[in-house]
Amino acid sequence: MTCTSGSKEFIDKSRRDFLKKAGAGVTTFTLASGVTLMAYPQAQKRPLDEPVSAKNRWGLLIDVNKCTPECDACVTACASENGWKQGGDPRVDAQWIRKLTVKNPKSGYESSFPVMCQHCENPPCVDVCPTGASFKRLDGIVLVDKHTCIGCRYCMIACPYNARSFIHEPLTDQRPWAPRGKGTVESCTLCVHRVDRGDEPACVEKCATDGNGALMFGDLNDPDSEISIRVATYATKQIRADLGLNPGVRYENL
Amino acid sequence: MARITYTTLKNRAGFFDLMIIFNLVIVAAGMGAVWYVEHYGHIVTGMGNKIVWGLPHVFAIFLIIAASGALNVASISSVFSKPEYKPYARLSGLLALSLLAGGLAVLVLDLGRPDRLLIAMTTYNFKSIFAWNIYLYTGFMAIVIVYLWAMMARNMDKYSKPMGFIAFAWRLILTTGTGSIFGFIVAREAFNSAVMAPLFIASSFVYGLAFTIVVLNLVARARQRELMPDILIEKFRGLLITFTVAVIFLTIILHITNLYASGRQDVEWFMLASGNIYSQVFWIGQIAIGTLAPLALLIIPRKTDKRRTLLLPSLLLLFGGLAQIYALLIGGQAYPLDLFPGMEISSSFQDGEVASYIPTLPEILLGISGISIAMLISGIVMRLMPFLPKGESA
Numbered sequence: 001m002t003c004t005s006g007s008k009e010f011i012d013k014s015r016r017d018f019l020k021k022a023g024a025g026v027t028t029f030t031l032a033s034g035v036t037l038m039a040y041p042q043a044q045k046r047p048l049d050e051p052v053s054a055k056n057r058w059g060l061l062i063d064v065n066k067c068t069p070e071c072d073a074c075v076t077a078c079a080s081e082n083g084w085k086q087g088g089d090p091r092v093d094a095q096w097i098r099k100l101t102v103k104n105p106k107s108g109y110e111s112s113f114p115v116m117c118q119h120c121e122n123p124p125c126v127d128v129c130p131t132g133a134s135f136k137r138l139d140g141i142v143l144v145d146k147h148t149c150i151g152c153r154y155c156m157i158a159c160p161y162n163a164r165s166f167i168h169e170p171l172t173d174q175r176p177w178a179p180r181g182k183g184t185v186e187s188c189t190l191c192v193h194r195v196d197r198g199d200e201p202a203c204v205e206k207c208a209t210d211g212n213g214a215l216m217f218g219d220l221n222d223p224d225s226e227i228s229i230r231v232a233t234y235a236t237k238q239i240r241a242d243l244g245l246n247p248g249v250r251y252e253n254l
Numbered sequence: 255m256a257r258i259t260y261t262t263l264k265n266r267a268g269f270f271d272l273m274i275i276f277n278l279v280i281v282a283a284g285m286g287a288v289w290y291v292e293h294y295g296h297i298v299t300g301m302g303n304k305i306v307w308g309l310p311h312v313f314a315i316f317l318i319i320a321a322s323g324a325l326n327v328a329s330i331s332s333v334f335s336k337p338e339y340k341p342y343a344r345l346s347g348l349l350a351l352s353l354l355a356g357g358l359a360v361l362v363l364d365l366g367r368p369d370r371l372l373i374a375m376t377t378y379n380f381k382s383i384f385a386w387n388i389y390l391y392t393g394f395m396a397i398v399i400v401y402l403w404a405m406m407a408r409n410m411d412k413y414s415k416p417m418g419f420i421a422f423a424w425r426l427i428l429t430t431g432t433g434s435i436f437g438f439i440v441a442r443e444a445f446n447s448a449v450m451a452p453l454f455i456a457s458s459f460v461y462g463l464a465f466t467i468v469v470l471n472l473v474a475r476a477r478q479r480e481l482m483p484d485i486l487i488e489k490f491r492g493l494l495i496t497f498t499v500a501v502i503f504l505t506i507i508l509h510i511t512n513l514y515a516s517g518r519q520d521v522e523w524f525m526l527a528s529g530n531i532y533s534q535v536f537w538i539g540q541i542a543i544g545t546l547a548p549l550a551l552l553i554i555p556r557k558t559d560k561r562r563t564l565l566l567p568s569l570l571l572l573f574g575g576l577a578q579i580y581a582l583l584i585g586g587q588a589y590p591l592d593l594f595p596g597m598e599i600s601s602s603f604q605d606g607e608v609a610s611y612i613p614t615l616p617e618i619l620l621g622i623s624g625i626s627i628a629m630l631i632s633g634i635v636m637r638l639m640p641f642l643p644k645g646e647s648a
Contacts, residue, residue: 087602091302091610095603103598115593115601124441130384131377150374151366153306154384160441162591162605165303166366169295182295183366239593243440 048196056139057121058190059220059248060204061227061236062113066214069112072099074215077206078116081191082178084165094165094180096188097203111254113214114203116188117142117163118239118247125155125164134185140220140248141190149184156185160240161247163187220248258341260406260640263476263633270476274633277626284623287616288363296366299617304609305587310364312579313621316461317357317628318391318432319454320575322425323462324349325398326493328405329425332418338486341643342466343414345473347402348632348641349466350425351395356628358391360620383435390428397421406640429455436583443521444586447511453504459497461575463490464568469632471565473642481643490564495552498545498571505540505578517595524589525581530608532585535577544574584611 075097079086084094097116103109119142125134126142133149136142144155156164164187167180174180177193191201199205200217207215218227230236236250263270291298301308327346331339362368378385401421404413430451436442437450467490474481482490509526512518526533548567588609593599599606636642 090602090604091304092297094303098601098603098605100593100599100601100605102594103600105596105598115605124439126379127381128384128439129379130382130388131373132379132382148370148373148377149367150370152374152384153366154382154435156303156306157587158439158441160591161593162304162603166296166306168297168302183292185366 052137052139054138055221056219057221057248058140058195059119059218059227059250060190060201061216061218061230061250061252063214063216063252064111064113065253066212067111067113068212069099069101069110071211073206073209073211074114074203075099077202077210078188078191081175081194081202082189083173083175083180092168094167094186096165096186113251113254115161115163115239116203116249117190118161118245118249119188119190121246121248123245124158124160128154128158130154137192141192141195142187143189143192144185144187146179146181146184146186151183151185153185159187160243160245259644260341260344261642261644262638262640263473263636263642270633270637273472273476274630277630277633280619280626281623281630283619284363284626287619287623288368291364291616291620292368298614300612300614301617302609302611304604305584305611307583307587308364308611309580309613309617310360310620310624312576312583313624314357314361314364315432315583316576316579317353317360317624319429319458319579320461320465320572321350321352321354321357321458322394322429322432322455323458323460324353324465325421325425326459326462327466328401329418329422332415333422338489342470342486344402344405344641345469345636346466347398347405347421348635349469349628350398350462351402352628352631352635353462353465354391354395355631356624356626359627360624363620383431383438387428387431387435390424390431394421394424394428397424425458426455429458436586441591442586443512443518443592444525444589445582447508449504449508449511453501453508456497456500456504457575457578460494460501460571463493463497464571464575467494467564467568468572469629471563471568473636477642487564491552494564494567494571495549498549498552501578502545521589524608525585530585530588532581532588535585536581539577540574540581544570544577548574587611 075086075095078084078097082096084096097114099112100115101110101112119136119140121136121140123134123136123142126136129135130152131148131150133145133147134142134155135145151166153166156166164185166185167182170182171180178189180186191199191203194201195217204215204217207213216227216230218225220228220231222228223232230252231250234252236252237254238245238247238250241247299308325346327339328343328350329346330336331343362371362374365371365374374388378388380386397417397420401414401417404410404417433451433454436445437447440446470481509522512522524530524532526536548570551567551570552564588611590599590604590606590608593605
């Protein structure tokens with residue numbers, strides 16, 4: 001698939017999705033409001049012609065107890081969705097998401113779960129970026145503007161989660177919805193292209209079908225969302241919560 | 255004091271030409287290295303997703319710190335009204351400019367996208383310490399140029415003192431900014447410390463003065479005439495000792511602070527006692543060769559009446575400076591990020607592992623070319639404009 005044909009497919013699909021959802025919006029308007037909640041997936045909170053707003057705070061909840069060490073469905077899904085290769089050289093190849101094994105040296109207890117960009121409320125990568133290429137959308141998704149990233153890598157020094165990768169060599173066959181290029185920095189986008197069209201991130205979707213349903217995506221600002229209810233009901237943790245960054249990725253049973 | 259007369263650098267015995275050719279060759283090799291890395295990507299360097307700033311950054315930071323310190327001789331003459339330093343004030347300003355240019359060139363040429371320099375200069379995130387530094391560097395250049403103009407233009411000398419004050423204040427802020435690039439990063443335990451700013455300021459005095467002494471020695475060779483009177487050698491000697499002791503003091507504070515906090519003892523063990531390359535670079539490179547040896551050469555009284563030379567101690571101090579930045583910057587990145595304090599972590603992305611780094615030839619060439627860029631600028635400007643005092647007794 002060439003880049004051009006890919007872009008066209010992408011645009012056509014977006015157009016179809018827009019028309020589909022616009023139509024769905026009219027339908028639900030004429031029905032009862034309760035139906036709306038049932039009809040839309042978690043991410044559908046705004047029409048595509050409206051700007052992103054701070055009303056939403058997209059986040060992930062990862063249930064560590066459900067995640068098994070041998071399963072890497074989320075990693076494979078992310079690599080395939082966003083076009084980065086798995087199993088390459090960890091020194092120089094990108095990894096937007098990886099399975100982390102954490103072992104308590106005293107008890108020997110081990111757990112395994114995915115770690116990706118934590119989409120912090122106060123992201124250090126955004127603070128330090130000289131050109132503002134690292135930025136946080138109003139809905140909490142932290143991204144890199146590939147047009148203004150100069151490849152200084154200061155964000156990689158500042159990120160406490162090892163979440164970012166630098167592209168060390170020329171790339172071909174990038175996905176049209178996941179721009180990547182030599183000499184720039186990248187990380188998990190929370191599948192922003194999917195979220196914007198009302199879908200869940202690829203890792204969450206794949207974990208539900210091929211994995212153990214350990215990942216949940218949703219709006220942390222919406223008190224009625226499943227993720228918010230779960231975060232309010234059960235004890236969850238953020239990695240390095242002591243740093244005060246308030247990540248949008250939470251872990252349950254950690 | 256008698257009026258000081260200045261002169262251009264005359265080329266005697268071809269030494270100057272030799273130096274220019276030597277530095278041109280190094281710069282050409284450095285630019286070749288840049289082309290090579292830009293063509294193939296940073297995969298041809300030793301850097302990776304963990305050691306993201308390698309040898310070029312070590313040289314760049316070293317040169318930028320040295321640049322602010324090189325202005326010190328001018329500052330002492332203008333701000334602290336010490337006329338004996340005045341003959342070297344112009345050279346001091348020139349070195350400050352050229353070292354900064356060399357450091358910035360390396361920094362920019364090691365970017366993933368150096369072709370986007372215009373974006374870096376026009377699109378700012380004002381919360382970024384890096385962005386502040388872009389203003390600090392360009393501001394420093396502008397201020398030092400005006401300062402030099404005030405020193406060199408006819409009847410403008412009355413402005414040299416206020417400009418000297420502004421330049422001195424600016425250089426302190428600049429080095430604070432450079433230190434804060436590291437000091438403000440909470441994720442990196444090795445260098446997340448407020449002491450980084452004063453440590454870099456003290457280091458700048460050492461590197462800057464050492465560079466000035468090396469250049470004065472080279473110029474004296476080119477002119478076949480001694481430039482520094484004995485009294486100045488004694489003063490420079492005293493300053494080198496004082497500044498080097500200040501660097502040791504602040505280095506001890508940096509490590510003691512971490513050693514006292516139980517959560518940071520592991521990183522200190524890694525940096526100081528693990529026997530890895532970074533602790534070796536620290537103890538052998540920075541402390542033994544780069545601090546104790548030059549201090550001994552500077553302090554121990556000489557048995558013969560031979561004129562004391564500061565060249566060897568200065569070269570050793572510069573070597574120690576590079577070792578200091580290398581151990582701190584590369585070692586600080588090699589030490590794994592602590593995602594789960596107290597736990598052992600592992601992954602396919604080198605989590606929990608000490609990252610390895612072996613610099614490749616292009617990185618070495620680019621780094622060294624930063625010094626050569628600075629030397630070329632200084633040499634050519636000295637050849638064309640009157641930056642040097644006429645003689646030893648000037």
